[in-house]
Amino acid sequence: MSETAITDPTIERQWRQLIESTSTEARALLSGTASAAAPALARHFYDGMMDDPLARGYLDHAVVDQRLRPSMERWVRELACSWDAERVREQIAVQRHVGLVHARIRLRVDLVMRGARLLKLALTRLLLDSDVATLAVRVEAAHTGQALLDMAIEVMSAQYVDAHDMATRTDEAYRSFASSLNMSLERERQRSALLDWENRLLQEVMTAPVGLELPPLGQSSFGLWVRHKAPAIFAQAGELAALHECITHIDTALLPLCQREIAAGGEELRRRLRAVLGEVGQARYLVDTLFDRLVDLEAGRDALTQLLNRRFLPAVLGREVELSRRGGPSFAVLMVDVDHFKGINDSHGHESGDRVLQHLANVLVACVRSGDSVFRYGGEEFLLLVVEVNAPQALQLAEKIRQSAAGESILLTGGQRLTTTVSIGVAVHDGHPDYQRLIEQADRALYRAKAEGRNRCVLASD
Helix, strand or coil, X not given: CCXXXXXXXXXHHHHHHHHHHCCHHHHHHHHHHXXXXXXXXXXXXXXXXXCCCCHHHCCCHHHHHHHHHHHHHHXXXXXXXXXXXXXXXXXXXXXXXXXXXXXXXXXXXXXXXXXXXHHHHXXXXXXXXXXXXXHHHHHHHHHHHHXXXXXXXXXXXXXXXXXXXHHHHHHHHHHHHHCCCCHHHHHHHHHHHHHHHHHHXXXXXXXXXXXXXXXXXXXXXXXXXXXXXXXXXXXXXXXXXXXXXXHHHHHHHHXXXXXXXXXXXXXXXXXXXXXXXXXXXXXXXXXXXXXXXXXXCCCCECCCCXXXXXXXXXXXXXXXXXXXXXXCCCEEEEEEEECCHHHHHHHHCHHHHHHHHHHHHXXXXXXXXXXXXXXXXXXXXXXXXEECCCHHHHHHHHHHHHXXXXXXXXXXXXXXXXXXXXXXXXXXXXXXXXXXXXXXXXXXXXXXXXXXXXXXXXXXXC
16 A cells, blocks of 8 residues: 555545634635735745756746646635535545646656745735734634645645656666567667668768758667667666767768768768768667677567557656757657447457557557657557657658558458558647646547547647
């Protein structure tokens, strides 16, 4: 049993006692003051947090102003205006949810505590300075307000600890899973991707018109894999940092020099190319060194489709949110659902339904790049994390998946062939630190795609 589950009955009892022991006059003063001052109190909360440079690494002013501060205003009003003792359990559930969100976005709990301390001080001053009640009522209202805030933060913190511990265990499990893939196959796949980029570079240099931009290694399939997948497999390996430096040196130093020399040609261009190919050789050596550290095992996949299991979503999406927070490009979540899947099971049997899911899993894997991730989300639903894309690019990929799924028939038991369609909801990360919100946006877009007739792709509108 979690610490949160043990603590809740005590908090619930104390919360009820606080409500029942607070006078009607103090309740009215606290509710009226907190409701009127909610915008200022929310500002105190977040200004106190954002004064810390470390907090600005978790939150930015745009997200705070547009999304988090309005939510905080509602939270203050609800906390200070809920005097029904029978609804205390609902209030506790709200605080637990807030703690869960804080854990998901990896917001440090000490920053939350600091904001709460400043909020409590501001509310106490407002209540004690009020001129609409006696001193005794003002003191009682201030005491009740402080106690409510303390209990809310206590519930949040307990949930935060539980969720943070679970996230840590999940992240470790994902690393364990990622490091137990078929490493011989993965090594050859990435060596091949690096060779493909090398060949494309040489072809562009020799045949492309002057002025055409050379393909950056960081934007290739190999570069995306290094940035988005390799950190989960190799953690803090020194070779991985060297590999990042190698790619950066090629893209920011050597390729621009090659670009300038293409028009002139001659020996200088060949010298520049030799330097690029030398760095590529170093990258290939680093990749080999990284993979030599790991064993060739298969584990941790969804048994039916061999895709990632959804339990790794927090680790993978959390990492992408962190990359985006540090100035990285946007990413998208695609929710893919098989249309009329229940009818397929009912008409053709569950074995045929399994074949449909396996077929779609193969279609999804074929449509994405090395840096993307494909999950069996549950039932007939799949989730794709697509890195470094904007909304038009994410929709283009979704349409490609939709057409691929509809364009191939599936061989069923007994020789029958079946054609299926899929509906897809697309949501692009907008900077909000909670990845669960992005999943919910994609899920709502998927629901719209279903409601509008299925076999279509819909972009989330909020």
